[in-house]
Amino acid sequence: MAKIGIIGGGIAGLSAAYDLSRDGTHQVTLFESSGRLGGKILTHSIDGMIVEGGPDSIFTSKPWAVQLMTELGLESDFEEPIGGGFSVMTNGKLHAVPRALAGLIPTASTALESVGFLSAAARKRITSEHTVKKGSGEDESVASFFRRRFGKHFSKTLAEPLLAGIHAGDAEKLSMKALYPTYIGLEQKHGSLSGAVSSPSATPAGHAPKKAGFLTLRGGLAELVTALVQKLDSVDIRLSCSPKVLLQTETGIKIQISDSDSIEVDAVILAVPAYASAKLLSSIRQDASILLSGIRHASTAVATVAFRASAFHRPLSGNGFLVPADEDSDVTGCTYSSLKWAGRAPQETILIRAFMGRDGGLNIDTLSDDEILTRAESSLRRLLDAHEAPIMSRVDRWSNAMPQYELGHLELMDKIESQLEGLPIQLAGTSYRGTGVPDCIRQGREAAERFKGL
Ligand SMILES: Cc1cc2nc3c(=O)[nH]c(=O)nc-3n(C[C@H](O)[C@H](O)[C@H](O)COP(=O)(O)OP(=O)(O)OC[C@H]3O[C@@H](n4cnc5c(N)ncnc54)[C@H](O)[C@@H]3O)c2cc1C
Structure with a gap:
């Protein structure tokens, strides 16, 4: 043997x-x-809440997790997100991102008209993407790729926080070829990304799919x-x-x-x-x-905070928000867990995951758990307009956890x-x-x- x-x-x-x-x-x-x-897969059960300390969902466009879960008989526990949409922070305020932009390939200029966080010049630059010359297909950074295709503003505000944020990374350093090769392939094949989305064969990773692009398990x-x-x-x-x-x-x-x-x-x-x-x-x-x-590996922390629903002056919109690197914020992104997934918290409780720390940004290894939580809570209360203290909070630290x-x-x-x-x-x-x-x-x-x- x-x-x-x-x-x-x-x-x-x-x-x-x-x-x-x-x-x-x-x-x-x-x-x-x-x-x-x-x-890094670590689920806590706290006072009737399901709290993910690490990952909370899997991409379905990469089939290997769904396949294994199915083999193990977990299919009946598959959960798709219930809500949709997210916001992005610009100048310290949250702005809803329209669906047409969520997949990072804007599909119609009309969809951009109502986007308050993009200037007229930025919108024009985005819609002229099809006129931008095709790149060499060689490796380049996430920031360089999206800046080149859609302009600086789109890259900084949306592409970088979304694509580098997942890795707690610096978009100027992360490799497009290693992390998001589908976008490079589409550019090479169709000459532009906006030209590619009209092709039936184009399915870029993360591009707004018809079916939910993520799933989790009920427990x-x-x-x-x-x-x-x-x-x-x-x-x-x-x-x-x-x-x-x-x-x-x-x-x-x-x-x-x-x-x-x-x-x-x-x-x-x-x-x-x-x-x-x-x-x-x-x-x-x-x-x-x-x-x-x-x-290299970056350190990150997940601060999970629960509020009573009555703590908010106005209802939260979407499933969370992203924070571009140049915003003055300790939180790099946030998921409203109990709005995104069913059964995560008792009725009238809002469970929120805030991500802290990234490569080249806040170094969470220098902060105590209490300091991380204090920063997360104060950012969330200010941004989301919460007038009550949280009813539960905890921190999961991930030192040297996110490969760059x-x-x-x-x-x-x-x-x-x-x-x-x-x-x-x-x-x-x-x-x-x-x-x-x-x-x-x-x-x-x-x-x-x-x-x-x-
Ligand atoms: C906060 C956070 C959120 C994330 N969100 C998502 C998400 O939503 N979706 C997603 O798909 N991915 C997500 N990820 C990434 C995902 O969690 C990881 O890619 C994945 O879990 C890593 O699995 P692994 O087996 O490679 O490594 P690990 O989970 O790190 O396992 C390695 C194991 O090796 C052990 N070990 C280390 N050194 C030694 C040694 N010398 N001897 C013996 N054992 C050792 C460690 O203790 C650890 O248990 C997230 C990661 C983090 C940190």
């Missing part, structure tokens, strides 16, 4: 363990440094972790255990757990962030280890993987080839597939 070591018990590691343990031909040992499984995403773990009976799961280093042996890999403890396996899946993989690989492949340690796929990230990954070629070692997870839950599941399962023949 082939022995496989999986390091990291987040969704990538668990997905790999699920696939490898099912056919009865692999003996799987999974190491997780913390005391729980699921990694929160931790349901996925619970369902997976229930299938891992045959896996030797070692919690609160972080191997120190990998060593190559004549027949495979030795996982050194401590000075006096190690196990030998035929192959290893590294389902940990790049900086953790870098340490584990330092003795086997120093070159790959150095490159991995260069993949900078220009050239894909080439960097090609290089790292070629350095690891020939070794029975696979990388899987958020630092490598896709940052969200669906991509992490895909990477975990692909890594498992490579070792299935062992």
